[in-house]
Each structure stands twice: as structure tokens, then as C-alpha cells.
Amino acid sequence: MxxxxxxxxxxxxxxxxxxxxxxxxxxxxxxxxxxxxxxCICPSEKGFHFDLSCRLLNGIKSGRRYGLMCETGAVFPGLATESSLFEIYQNEGEIFRVEWNLRAFRKLLDQLCASEDERRIGQFFETVGKFYRLSQDESAQPFRLLSLKGKWEFLRKHGAYAVIPRRIVSQSFEQWINGWQSGSIRRLWRALYPDNYALSTFFAYAAARLYGNSGRxxxxxxxxxxxxxxxxxxxxxxxxxxxxxxxxxxxxxxxxxxxxxxxxxxxxxxxxxxxxxxxxxxxxxxxxxxxxxxxxxxxxxLFYPLLTVCYGLNRRFGIPDTLLLEDEKGVDASPDLTNNRIEIHSLEAVSGTAPPGKSALIVNLRCDWYFWKNLREKSGEAYRQYKLMVVDELNACMERRFPGFTDSVELTKVLTPLSYERFSVLNKGSWxxxxxxxxxxxxxxxxxxxxxxxxxxxxxxxxxxxxxxxxxxxxxxxxxxxxxxxxx
Ligand SMILES: Cc1cc2nc3c(=O)[nH]c(=O)nc-3n(C[C@H](O)[C@H](O)[C@H](O)COP(=O)(O)OP(=O)(O)OC[C@H]3O[C@@H](n4cnc5c(N)ncnc54)[C@H](O)[C@@H]3O)c2cc1C
Known part of the structure; x- marks a missing residue:
């Protein structure tokens, strides 16, 4: 054979x-x-497990991708998820508490909306529903490989399929955001999703999250x-x-x-x-x-290269799965690239990721791949020193938000884009x-x-x-x- x-x-x-x-x-x-x-990695040290790549798996409960992942064994029926009930996002000083379910999300939008936005809210949920139903379709063959009859049936079933994603794919998320009147809702959308992405990917993401089809x-x-x-x-x-x-x-x-x-x-x-x-x-x-x-x-x-700081803490701070914080001083993960938005992922809700009473925390920062590459080529010592400097700045930033944070740090582990490249070849460090x-x-x-x-x-x-x-x-x-x- x-x-x-x-x-x-x-x-x-x-x-x-x-x-x-x-x-x-x-x-x-x-x-x-x-x-x-x-x-797809989970570095571990001294009883702390930093699961970096499985934070949010979409299609974990139903639908086409779920069916395929069941076939590979990636997931299986009844596989439980562990996540905190809400997430916190901050944008331009405004703080949003986001619960990813249809009812709570509708309530949040209703609270934030201007009267001109009411119709758009209805349209938003309608489109999200359509994306969800599309994700549930099992006929996953590449469209070009379907028989003529198969193609006809697929299109008949999903008249919307041909139209919605195509229309939406040509629109950027930013264009769509600008159509909303309420500044608060615009700030919420920008906090939830990067604005230069295609609108269709946002709807697919929102559909998975709002219909409970994603999780750790x-x-x-x-x-x-x-x-x-x-x-x-x-x-x-x-x-x-x-x-x-x-x-x-x-x-x-x-x-x-x-x-x-x-x-x-x-x-x-x-x-x-x-x-x-x-x-x-x-x-x-x-x-x-x-x-x-x-x-x-x-x-x-490309996705921006990541500099990830993993913290092993000797206590718990009650931080939710995702916490997006603004910090005026920020953290320079490479020179001239200040992170004023700090993306924090806590593993407090995930069992077995830290010894009893302790907690594991991951912070992702944007950085410059060329800088880290050149630095390591020039000097291993300078590379190590710069990592320490980033941790110092980040500690100060965390301390401003969570008094007592620095004293609680038991271990830190820093992954630069070059660390990620050890696990795979990545185009310019794009994770x-x-x-x-x-x-x-x-x-x-x-x-x-x-x-x-x-x-x-x-x-x-x-x-x-x-x-x-x-x-x-x-x-x-x-x-x-x-x-x-x-x-x-
Ligand atoms: C920090 C982080 C967080 C993430 N979070 C999530 C998440 O929450 N949810 C989610 O769904 N996804 C997440 N992802 C993305 C997800 O992990 C990846 O999209 C997926 O694992 C990519 O798989 P892949 O097989 O396409 O690529 P890779 O994982 O890059 O696999 C390529 C493989 O090819 C091997 N290889 C390369 N060159 C050669 C060669 N010449 N010869 C032999 N072998 C070679 C590499 O060693 C590697 O094993 C995350 C990724 C990262 C890094």
C-alpha cells in the first residue's frame, strides 16, 4: 500500500x-x-500548570466541528468545561462585565444602547443565530467536492449560507462598529474583538460563545x-x-x-x-x-507575536478567566511597543492548575519578534536581562491593580516568540x-x-x-x- x-x-x-x-x-x-x-502546550513547574493553548475551544458541545473533533478524539460527548461565569473588559476607562449567554448579553446591550441602536441589537442576535445554525450543519465536505445534488440541497437548506457570510466577509468589524450610535457599545465591541478583523469571524466567535458552544x-x-x-x-x-x-x-x-x-x-x-x-x-x-x-x-x-508571562502565585485573587485591563503606564514587551492593554488569563477556575490555595495566572503581551530575535542572536545574557525587565514592569502594573501581588509571586516563567518557535516553526513568531x-x-x-x-x-x-x-x-x-x- x-x-x-x-x-x-x-x-x-x-x-x-x-x-x-x-x-x-x-x-x-x-x-x-x-x-x-x-x-498546543502546557508548560509546568513546581505544581503550577500553565495551559496556554486550550483556553477557549470553539465547537466543544455541538455542530460540524464538534463532530469532527469527536472523530479525532480532541473532544468527546460529555467532556466538561471549566471556566469562570463572567469576564471583565476595560476600554477607555469603562468597565464591562460580560457573561457569555444570550440572556445576560442582551441585558448588557440593552443597558448600554442608545435608542437608535435598538433595531441593530435585534439584527445582531438574528445574525448570530444564523451563524450558529450554520455551524451546526454536518455536511462539511469542501463545497467543490459535493455532487450537483449535494450542492443544490445544501444551498436550498441554507439559502442564507451563500449570502450572509459572503456579504459579511467583505465588511470589516470596524466598519460595522461605526454603525452603532452608543459610544459604550462601540467601546464594548472594540474591547471584545480586534477591529481590523473580518466581521464574519466575529459573528462565528460570538455565536459559539453565546450559544454555549465554547469553553476550556x-x-x-x-x-x-x-x-x-x-x-x-x-x-x-x-x-x-x-x-x-x-x-x-x-x-x-x-x-x-x-x-x-x-x-x-x-x-x-x-x-x-x-x-x-x-x-x-x-x-x-x-x-x-x-x-x-x-x-x-x-x-x-499575522497575529501579533506574543510575550507571555506565567505567574505561580501563593494565593488567589478572585480574577476571572479573562481580564482585559487598561494601564496608563503600561508594559514595554519590546522597546517602542508599550502594552497599555494588559490581557490577563487566570486559571483560578480550572482544577489542578496550582497547589491548594495557590493560583496560576497568564499574561499575554504584544511584542516585536525582530527585537527578540536580534537580541538573542546578539547576547543570551541581554535576552535574559530584558525578560527580567519586562517582568519588573508587569509586576508594578499588577501591583497597582492587585495590592500584595508582588509578594504573592512564587515563580515566573517568560515565553518570548522564540520560546513558541521551539514548539513549532512560526511565521515571524505569529502564534x-x-x-x-x-x-x-x-x-x-x-x-x-x-x-x-x-x-x-x-x-x-x-x-x-x-x-x-x-x-x-x-x-x-x-x-x-x-x-x-x-x-x-
Ligand atoms: C499561546 C496560544 C494560545 C492559544 N489559544 C488557543 C485557544 O484558546 N483555542 C484554540 O482553539 N486555539 C488556540 N491556540 C491555537 C492553536 O493551538 C493552534 O491553532 C493549533 O494548535 C495549530 O496546530 P497546527 O497543527 O496547525 O500547527 P502547529 O501546532 O504549529 O504544528 C505544526 C507542527 O509541525 C512541526 N514541524 C514544523 N516544521 C517541521 C519540519 N520541517 N519537519 C517536521 N515537523 C515540523 C512542528 O514542530 C509542529 O509540531 C493557541 C495557540 C497559542 C500559541
Missing amino acids: KKIMIIGGGISGLSVGIFLQKKGCATVIYEKNDRPGGV PVGGSKALVHRLTETYLGLGGRLETGSPVDEILLSDGRVAGVRIGNRTETGTTVVAACDIGMTLGKLLQGRVKISKAVTLLRHGD RGFAPTVFSMKNRIPHFGSSCKGLYFCGQSIAVGGGIDAVTEDAFQTAEWIAARERF
């Missing part, structure tokens, strides 16, 4: 391996690190990656860790294998479930051209790939290029916006394309 070679054992690599194994294809995953999971799964990243790995191996898949692929071999316009160091593995189908920039650049040395990828890599906005702006949504990279047979892509650089649910659906679509195009 021919084998399919998958580069990368992150969530997308494991998922595409599972979907292909289920179709009866033999697969092997080459993962450069000594463990699978990619950026019990067991977090570690358990999730473990379940995926077990499912993959249980289906007969082969996982080779510590195997960085250095080159994708081509012959006569078709994939011929991969090279790992001095070893060559032959095969005619490769799935690059790793970064698209690295695949087209380093692994293919520019021999395959994909115009959408060139466009997106040149002009697409979730391309940001879901109108531009990137319109220029999505296809799952294969026409100039090279046997080469497929999946993962967070293809599934614009990233996220575990999105890369799972993307992996499913890649497997569908492979089944339709390759003969096994």
Missing part, C-alpha cells in the same frame, strides 16, 4: 493522519520535536494532544518524533519523497501540516509557486498564523497547488485565524481532497 507522508505532528498533522487512516490510507507523521502537539475542556492541552495521538496510533498510524524534514523531493512535477537529514523516504503524496512559508521556501526551495500564498505571505496580517482580516479571508491559500501533483497543505497557516477547531476542519478537508484526487 502507498503511504502518505505528513510533515508536522501538531493538531492538524495528527488530525489529517486520523482522517486518512480512517479512509484506509497508510500514513506516517514526521515531527521535528520529541513530542507531538506543536504549539477539562484536562486541557496535554489531555487533548494525548487523546489525538492515541487515536492516531490506534488506527495504525506511524508517528516519528525527532524527525525534522529538510526537503520535499520532486520529480517530473510530482512529489517523490522527503529528505530527513541524510535519510530519504520515497513516496508520492505529502501533506505539509506545518508552516506554509517554510514549506514553500526551505522545504521546496521556491520550486512550487502558489499565487495566493505569495500574496498572503507578502501582504497578509496563530494569519489574522482573519477581510484581506486574508478573501485570499485563503488552497489545500493544493496545480503546479505540483501529490502535494497538499493544511494547518493554521491555511485555516486563516487558526484554532484547534479550525485546523481540525481544515485537516478534514485536506483528507477529502486527497481521497478525491489520489488513487490508492
Whole structure:
């Protein structure tokens, strides 16, 4: 039997391996690190567990992505979530207490709205409802692969599908916000979601949250990656860790294998479930051209690189899951990049993340990838010193809000974009790939290029916006394309 070679054992690599194994294809995953999971990580130290990548899993209870994640083992029926009941967002001095359920959210909007906004509130909930119903549809095949009858039925069922997301995708969130009269509501929207993203991604996000289809799964990243790995191996898949692929071999316009160091593995189908920039650049040395990828890599906005400070605290502060604070002085996570908005994620509501009576806290700051890269190349000591300086500034900021904070710090752990790169190759340190702006949504990279047979892509650089649910659906679509195009 021919084998399919998958580069990368992150969530997308494991998922595409599972979907292909289920179709009866033999697969092997080459993962450069000594463990699978990619950026889905939970660093631990002294009894504190900092689950960074599983904070908010969408599609955790129902719908199309839920069905696919159940197939991979990422989630399972009855999997409980652990989150605090509300979140706090601050914007231009105004503080919003947000409860993510339809009733409480409606009440909040009604409190904040101007009389001219009443009709818009109704429209908002109507559109969110439509997005929710769309997310529940099980027919997840790539639309182009549906039979004529299938396409007709899909469109008949979802007359709205063709119209709503298309109309909304071409609008930015910022344009939509400007249509609201109430300054408070505009401030709330801006606090909840970055304003240069596509409106459709906001509605999809709001639908998952307001209909209770998102949350932090019990067991977090570690358990999730473990379940995926077990499912993959249980289906007969082969996982080779510590195997960085250095080159994708081509012959006569078709994939011929991969090279790992001095070893060559032959095969005619490769799935690059790793970064698209690295695949087209380093692994293919520019021999395959994909115009959408060139466009997106040149002009697409990436998620800003993160500097994450993890705190182990010897007490609890009653901080909710998400707390977005404004701080006038701010924190410089790299020179000339002051974070006046501090994004805090507390793990107080999550069991087993800290020893009894203690708590774990994560703070994400925006930073400059080039600065951290140059700094480390220049001097390891300067790199360490700068991390300490950021922690000092952040401590002062936290102390202003939570008196006694500094004295409660038992340990700190700092992850720069370069730390994240240890877990995966990330395009300019972007932790979730391309940001879901109108531009990137319109220029999505296809799952294969026409100039090279046997080469497929999946993962967070293809599934614009990233996220575990999105890369799972993307992996499913890649497997569908492979089944339709390759003969096994
Ligand atoms: C801090 C943080 C918070 C997040 N929070 C959430 C969240 O709350 N909810 C959510 O849904 N998502 C979240 N995400 C995003 C989510 O974790 C990712 O979108 C998803 O895990 C990406 O999976 P992937 O397989 O596409 O990519 P990766 O995880 O990047 O996997 C790619 C894999 O390929 C391997 N690889 C790369 N190059 C090679 C090579 N040459 N040879 C062999 N192997 C190679 C890498 O080592 C890696 O294992 C978060 C991510 C981060 C970093």
C-alpha cells in the first residue's frame, strides 16, 4: 500500500493522519520535536500548570466541528468545561462585565444602547443565530467536492449560507462598529474583538460563545494532544518524533519523497501540516509557486507575536478567566511597543492548575519578534536581562491593580516568540498564523497547488485565524481532497 507522508505532528498533522487512516490510507507523521502537539502546550513547574493553548475551544458541545473533533478524539460527548461565569473588559476607562449567554448579553446591550441602536441589537442576535445554525450543519465536505445534488440541497437548506457570510466577509468589524450610535457599545465591541478583523469571524466567535458552544475542556492541552495521538496510533498510524524534514523531493512535477537529514523516504503524496512559508521556501526551495500564498505571505496580517508571562502565585485573587485591563503606564514587551492593554488569563477556575490555595495566572503581551530575535542572536545574557525587565514592569502594573501581588509571586516563567518557535516553526513568531482580516479571508491559500501533483497543505497557516477547531476542519478537508484526487 502507498503511504502518505505528513510533515508536522501538531493538531492538524495528527488530525489529517486520523482522517486518512480512517479512509484506509497508510500514513506516517514526521515531527521535528520529541513530542507531538506543536504549539498546543502546557508548560509546568513546581505544581503550577500553565495551559496556554486550550483556553477557549470553539465547537466543544455541538455542530460540524464538534463532530469532527469527536472523530479525532480532541473532544468527546460529555467532556466538561471549566471556566469562570463572567469576564471583565476595560476600554477607555469603562468597565464591562460580560457573561457569555444570550440572556445576560442582551441585558448588557440593552443597558448600554442608545435608542437608535435598538433595531441593530435585534439584527445582531438574528445574525448570530444564523451563524450558529450554520455551524451546526454536518455536511462539511469542501463545497467543490459535493455532487450537483449535494450542492443544490445544501444551498436550498441554507439559502442564507451563500449570502450572509459572503456579504459579511467583505465588511470589516470596524466598519460595522461605526454603525452603532452608543459610544459604550462601540467601546464594548472594540474591547471584545480586534477591529481590523473580518466581521464574519466575529459573528462565528460570538455565536459559539453565546450559544454555549465554547469553553476550556477539562484536562486541557496535554489531555487533548494525548487523546489525538492515541487515536492516531490506534488506527495504525506511524508517528516519528525527532524527525525534522529538510526537503520535499520532486520529480517530473510530482512529489517523490522527503529528505530527513541524510535519510530519504520515497513516496508520492505529502501533506505539509506545518508552516506554509517554510514549506514553500526551505522545504521546496521556491520550486512550487502558489499565487495566493505569495500574496498572503507578502501582504497578509499575522497575529501579533506574543510575550507571555506565567505567574505561580501563593494565593488567589478572585480574577476571572479573562481580564482585559487598561494601564496608563503600561508594559514595554519590546522597546517602542508599550502594552497599555494588559490581557490577563487566570486559571483560578480550572482544577489542578496550582497547589491548594495557590493560583496560576497568564499574561499575554504584544511584542516585536525582530527585537527578540536580534537580541538573542546578539547576547543570551541581554535576552535574559530584558525578560527580567519586562517582568519588573508587569509586576508594578499588577501591583497597582492587585495590592500584595508582588509578594504573592512564587515563580515566573517568560515565553518570548522564540520560546513558541521551539514548539513549532512560526511565521515571524505569529502564534496563530494569519489574522482573519477581510484581506486574508478573501485570499485563503488552497489545500493544493496545480503546479505540483501529490502535494497538499493544511494547518493554521491555511485555516486563516487558526484554532484547534479550525485546523481540525481544515485537516478534514485536506483528507477529502486527497481521497478525491489520489488513487490508492
Ligand atoms: C499561546 C496560544 C494560545 C492559544 N489559544 C488557543 C485557544 O484558546 N483555542 C484554540 O482553539 N486555539 C488556540 N491556540 C491555537 C492553536 O493551538 C493552534 O491553532 C493549533 O494548535 C495549530 O496546530 P497546527 O497543527 O496547525 O500547527 P502547529 O501546532 O504549529 O504544528 C505544526 C507542527 O509541525 C512541526 N514541524 C514544523 N516544521 C517541521 C519540519 N520541517 N519537519 C517536521 N515537523 C515540523 C512542528 O514542530 C509542529 O509540531 C493557541 C495557540 C497559542 C500559541
